[in-house]
Amino acid sequence: MDQIDGKIVRELARDGRISNTELADRIGLSPSACLRRVQELERSGVITGYRAVLNPAAMGRGFVAYVTVGLSDHSKRAQQAFEQAMAGAPQCRECHNITGTREYLLRIEVADLAAYKAFHTDVLGALDHVNALTSYIVMGSPKDERR
């Protein structure tokens, strides 16, 4: 990972479908040298894949909220049950195990407030041991997610 690799990675993070020829041009390498580096970055796990970026609104995910969740039951069983429920809930896009008095921080993406309320009631409300919730509804992201 030298400076050149850094430039390659930045370019590919910005546009993952750029051709190797074009990439080599921007980096200032020959296509063959550039390709060797990209392949090495993939092989070594620095680049783990390529994804299409989707428009949240078009996917019915325009409403974003973060939710902290505490469990009254701190057993491994209860945690696994909760994590499994989140893994099965399509509205939940991230489920982070965090420090502090709340055990989890969820990122919820749904179409609108009604869908968010439905998630809150039907999914979170249906779970046992969920004893504390704080919702942070996202009003907009000045720094749109750099990914």
Add this chain to the structure above:
Amino acid sequence: MDQIDGKIVRELARDGRISNTELADRIGLSPSACLRRVQELERSGVITGYRAVLNPAAMGRGFVAYVTVGLSDHSKRAQQAFEQAMAGAPQCRECHNITGTREYLLRIEVADLAAYKAFHTDVLGALDHVNALTSYIVMGSPKDERR
């Protein structure tokens, strides 16, 4: 956006570099029909781009925390100053304007705890009007981010 478009979008979200031929195979369309649909999804803004996915640890971003931030000064000027500071801070990967008593939720990605402390002190600590902070350090993501 019918069912077929949904399948296309899911495949491309999983692997953004799949060839059109292969994509058409998986969807069950001819390459030409498939290409027509992909181009329409791009044109209409459902697919907004393609990105390489990077290994956080390899990029010095293995340590993740969420931070809620309140501003004592609620003026537009103060908000803009804060947002601009976050836009200029490479450690800050997301800056969400949220409801509630905290105005912002940040996602911070750094190499380790020391770097996090440095961010906290040198970046957040140097800003005016930042009067309340709560950190949620991510211990690992059971449901790794679905993107």
Add this chain to the structure above:
DNA sequence: TTTTGCCGTCGATCTGATCCATGGCCGCAA
């Protein structure tokens, strides 16, 4: 029944990926 919207197939063309061989440049160690 006619129109409209998709779809599949075919062929032509162009770009790019990938592999290979060759040669230059530079720093390091014998």
Add this chain to the structure above:
DNA sequence: TTGCGGCCATGGATCAGATCGACGGCAAAA
């Protein structure tokens, strides 16, 4: 100084895939 290893550039050959245009079929809507 000399030889070696690591990298890079260039150019050729080959193959897969992207892209486009044209044509005909089929089914649902008008």
